Amino acid sequence: MTASVRISLPHRLDEDGLHSVMAQAVDRDGTPRHQSCVVDFGRLRFIVPAGVTALANLLKWFQQRGVRFSFTAHEHYGEAIRYLDDSGFFAMFAGQPLQARARPRETTVPLKMVEHAESYLWLERDFIAWITEAVSLPRQAFVDVKTCLQELFHNIRDHSGQSVGCTYMQFYPQEKRIRIALADFGIGMARSVRKVLPQLADEQAIRKAFEEGFSTRSTARNRGAGLDLLVRNVVQLNGGRISIHANGGSVQCRSSGGRPDYILRREYAHYPGTLVALEFRTEALHFDPSSFEEDLEW
Amino acid sequence: MVTQVLDLVARCYDADDGAVVRDFIRHAFARSEAVVLSFEGVESVPTSFVNAAFVELLDAHEFDFVKRNLKIVRSNQQINDLIRRRMSFEAARRAADGPRAA
Numbered sequence: 001m002t003a004s005v006r007i008s009l010p011h012r013l014d015e016d017g018l019h020s021v022m023a024q025a026v027d028r029d030g031t032p033r034h035q036s037c038v039v040d041f042g043r044l045r046f047i048v049p050a051g052v053t054a055l056a057n058l059l060k061w062f063q064q065r066g067v068r069f070s071f072t073a074h075e076h077y078g079e080a081i082r083y084l085d086d087s088g089f090f091a092m093f094a095g096q097p098l099q100a101r102a103r104p105r106e107t108t109v110p111l112k113m114v115e116h117a118e119s120y121l122w123l124e125r126d127f128i129a130w131i132t133e134a135v136s137l138p139r140q141a142f143v144d145v146k147t148c149l150q151e152l153f154h155n156i157r158d159h160s161g162q163s164v165g166c167t168y169m170q171f172y173p174q175e176k177r178i179r180i181a182l183a184d185f186g187i188g189m190a191r192s193v194r195k196v197l198p199q200l201a202d203e204q205a206i207r208k209a210f211e212e213g214f215s216t217r218s219t220a221r222n223r224g225a226g227l228d229l230l231v232r233n234v235v236q237l238n239g240g241r242i243s244i245h246a247n248g249g250s251v252q253c254r255s256s257g258g259r260p261d262y263i264l265r266r267e268y269a270h271y272p273g274t275l276v277a278l279e280f281r282t283e284a285l286h287f288d289p290s291s292f293e294e295d296l297e298w
Numbered sequence: 299m300v301t302q303v304l305d306l307v308a309r310c311y312d313a314d315d316g317a318v319v320r321d322f323i324r325h326a327f328a329r330s331e332a333v334v335l336s337f338e339g340v341e342s343v344p345t346s347f348v349n350a351a352f353v354e355l356l357d358a359h360e361f362d363f364v365k366r367n368l369k370i371v372r373s374n375q376q377i378n379d380l381i382r383r384r385m386s387f388e389a390a391r392r393a394a395d396g397p398r399a400a
Contacts, residue, residue, distance in 0.1 A: 292374050296373055
C-alpha cells in the first residue's frame, strides 16, 4: 500500500502562503495530485481568514473528490493551531475540537459552509448580529458590506456549479479592519470566463469579470454587474481591498488616487474553485440616520 | 397609490424576488397606470434583484417611459444608486446596440 503523501502547511498561511498548499495538493489541470494525503501542521505559526477559508475549502474539495486525508503535527497546540481550533476548523474536519476549551472568538465569525438557500437568513441574522456587536455600529452602517456578501453568494450559485460557500471572518480592532473570506470549490472564476473568452490567461479572465456588463450568461438573467458593485463598495467608497484567487491566477484591487487599481498575477499553483477576500476599513463605515432614507431621483 | 414592495415579496434578495416585482410593474404599465413603489423595511438589494425587477422592464419600455411612470420612495442611497446605475448602464447599452433584428 502506498504511504500517504505529506502536504506541509507553510509557516504563514496567508494569501501568498495558500499557493504553496495548492501546489502540493492540486495538479495544474485542477485535479487532486494524490488520492490520499496527510496535512502537516508542524511548520504553521500564523494564519489569516483567507488561509483558514482556503484550507477548509481545499479539504471540502478533497471530500467531494474522494481524496482521503488526515492530520499530523497539530497536537502541539501552538497559537496558530489554537486559532484554527477556535475557528471551528477541527470540529468541521475531525468531528470535534482538538481541545474542549476551543471557543469562537468574539472578533470572528466561525468557519461555516453556507448553502445559497440559507444565505439570506444567515446574512440577516448571524452575520449582522456578529458585526454590529463586534464593531459597535448600527446595522445600517453595514449595508454595503452585506450587499457585497449577497453578491458573492449569488455568484457562487450562478457561476460555480456549486450551491455552497465556505466563509470565515475576523474583525481586527487595532487595525480597524474587517477581513472576510468566502470560497467555493466550483469550476473557478477564470474557467467560467474562459467559456466565452477562451483566449484569455486565467488572471486576465478574472480581471475581465470585474468589468461592468461583462457576463458569461451563465443564467438567462446574468448581466455581469456583481463584481463592479464590490469594487464600488469595497474599494471606491471604503478604501478597502479585494483579492480573488481562481484557477491559475489572482487579481487584487485597491484604491490608487481614488481610482481602483488592479494587480494581476499568474500563480504557480492551481486554486480549485474561487476564493474572494475582502478587507473593509471600519473607519469608513458610518450611518447617518437623518439621511439614510430617501426617494429615488432618476 | 403606494405599493409596499414587502407586500409583493417577503424579501428583495434574488432574481426570483425581482421577477415578482417586475411582473407587478409590467401589469400596471399595461393598464396605463403609474407605479409608486415603497422600499420601506428594505435595507439593501443585490444586482440580481435589480436586474430582474427593473432592468428587465427595458425589454418592453424605453428608459424615459420607466422614469416617468415608476417612482421609488422610502428607499435609501444604496438601493437608489444601484437602481440608477444599472438602469442607466443597460439603457445606454441598448441604445448603442440599436434595434434588434426581427
